[in-house]
Amino acid sequence: MTKWTASDIVDQSGRTFVVTGANSGLGEVAARALAKAGAHVVLACRNTHKGEVVARSIGDNAEVRRLDLSDLASVREFAAGVDSVDVLVNNAGVMAVPQRKTADGFEMQIGTNHLGHFALTGLLLGKITDRVATMSSAAHQAGTIHLDDLNWEHRKYNRWSAYGQSKLANLLFTYELQRRLAAAGSPVTAVAAHPGYASTNLQAHTESVQDKLMAVGNRIFAQSAEMGALPMLFAATAPGVIGGSYIGPDGLFEQRGHPKVVGSNKKSRDEQTAKGLWSLSEDLTGVEYRFG
Template sequence: MTKWTAADIADQQGRTFVVTGANSGLGEVAARALAKAGAHVVLACRDTTKGDAVARTIGDNAEVRRLDLADLASVRDFAAGIGSVDVLVNNAGVMAVPRRKTVDGFEMQIGTNHLGHFALTGLLLAKITDRIVTMSSTAHKMGSIDLDDLNWENRKYNRWSAYGQSKLANLLFTYELQRRLAAAGSSVKAVAAHPGYASTNLQAHTESVQDKLMAVGNRIFAQSAEMGALPMLYAAAVPDVAGGSYLGPDGLFEQRGHPKVVGSNEKSRDEKTAGALWSLSENLTGVEYTFA
């Protein structure tokens, strides 16, 4: 796995990838790399104008479909229009945004980063032939799952704690999904990844002075989006990745470098919390998983 790069992606001819949030940042980088390797890539974007601009530069291997993860009706419409998929990459997300709600009344970060992708994966599961890759973050370490107040209705809202909760939820979801797939005898795998500290526009939407501070950090400390996308690409395209793996950079504190299997904290491995979060997510989204 040492020094693996996007140039090492095997031929992906005949394979279809859905990448959420592929109109910019890590998703755009991943879509370009997968299409270059021959894959057909569906750019699942809320902003289809930006998505179309990216797709035009990629060429015939890219198509754009509208998907707003903060609107379950949009998620259902998107899923209904998709055929067979080899790999679903749950990449899109928001970080440290001010308190606001999704169309369905969820806190925006848990609603977009976890619940939207939970619903999308469940609705597409029967169409997925290979694997589901979900993006988490080292920020999962500062998260806690409050099953009684997942949407911050009774707590004082803290944007970073809400982000950490959503990224912890991504890992709990991935590990629980893998357990359920394996129990059902499915060959489909669930894998997670994180980009380390990568320079993207994710850090530009806090609508606070933190945007300026993080812009400085991006210039001085962050690795490129091309490097940050490598763990996701490895998780999505390398054949022998094990289900339940978590990929991240191999450098100091997993902030930069080439992809390797990394660990996650004890909270992310709590099977009781994972099962309870799964049930709550099904209830909130109205999407119940069926395992063949």
């Protein structure tokens, strides 16, 4: 059977994609592939200088708009400037950073990876025509949602546990969003993806000796960013992708390979936790979703 690649992306002419974190890494690769397929791509970046460099190299199909997911004021400003979008690609994220807070007082990883994207999706939902694709990670397997201490105010901070919590939140959010969209009879679908072990600059910002260790791992074990972006590109563009799907690599332990539908753990399918996280996320962000 032929393996799906970026060359299999169907014609996206006339369609608009918003890709968060598109100034580097998997987001940049995805933006380039989408633009090559004819889409108009909005590079939603905190670092607009880097974004402009990427956009100029892509050409007329790309534009840059500032978005800082760790600042809800920036999220609201960005969303207000978007008229219509076919596909929202929630790609940006931080990984295993030291303990610090967002502009709104959230723990940085849950604040950026989940709450920022939760707010962005809610603010754009009435303008989205096709689907919401959100990047999770195999690290969701190590995550636990603490609804009574989502922002690590009462526990000793652990950077990797915080990352796992944020990636588990991405899946709980995706599955709950799909349930709510389906219940409302919406044509919009929600899907998720993970890149396996892909070599990107995400592994270079832990501000610890782990940066050097992961740099070695990137050179020896990781697949390319081009391969790592394929599950998200498939989730965002492939016709017939079922809402609530989770797409990852087809290789051993889902670490590398071409896109396929994969499974996620029991915690990610806990509907009570998903509802609790949804309610808490609306309270924390002040963004209330409206369906129908």
